[in-house]
Amino acid sequence: MDENVLGIIAGVFTSASMIPQLVKVLKEKNVEDLSWITLLVLITGVSLWVWYGILKDELPIILSNAFAVLVNISLLTCYLIYRK
Amino acid sequence: MDENVLGIIAGVFTSASMIPQLVKVLKEKNVEDLSWITLLVLITGVSLWVWYGILKDELPIILSNAFAVLVNISLLTCYLIYRK
Numbered sequence A, B: 001m002d003e004n005v006l007g008i009i010a011g012v013f014t015s016a017s018m019i020p021q022l023v024k025v026l027k028e029k030n031v032e033d034l035s036w037i038t039l040l041v042l043i044t045g046v047s048l049w050v051w052y053g054i055l056k057d058e059l060p061i062i063l064s065n066a067f068a069v070l071v072n073i074s075l076l077t078c079y080l081i082y083r084k
Helices: A003-016 A019-028 A036-056 A059-082 B003-016 B019-028 B036-056 B059-082
Strands: none
Touching: A003 A059, A003 B036, A019 A059, A019 B036, A036 A059, A036 B003, A036 B019, B003 B059, B019 B059, B036 B059
16 A cells, blocks of 8 residues: 555544544533643644654654644643633 | 654653553543543554554654554453443
8 A cells, every 4th residue: 555545544543533532522611531741741742743754754644743733732722721 | 853763752752641541541440431432443543553654664653653552452451341
């Protein structure tokens, strides 16, 4: 299989897996079970992967991790808004 | 920065971010809030990333995603054991 096609498919799966969490938080406005440390570590990690993808010039890596940065920054924003 | 070093650091961050979830489930033996669909989609996605890493011969991609496969299979196993 073409490597880029494989990377795009892999990226769609790992990106899709994050959506239910964001939908759940937006719907229930409940962030009790979220860990902001986990979110910060994850945002740092996926941002570094974007940098790695840019250095390696690999679009699937850049796109899927940039999406993950957005989702996790959204979750962190929800955390700051909805925490009690 | 050397690309492989960057990839390893990125992998350590994204891998580390998964540990709290696994520890929480093992400690509380409560999987009520886990979604097995999310876990299955994630296991599929990270497995495809391992395949991508093998095709591209990129060790950071292979290692961090292989770790993610292990963590998520462990979570799915916990789900099957602890669900009510």
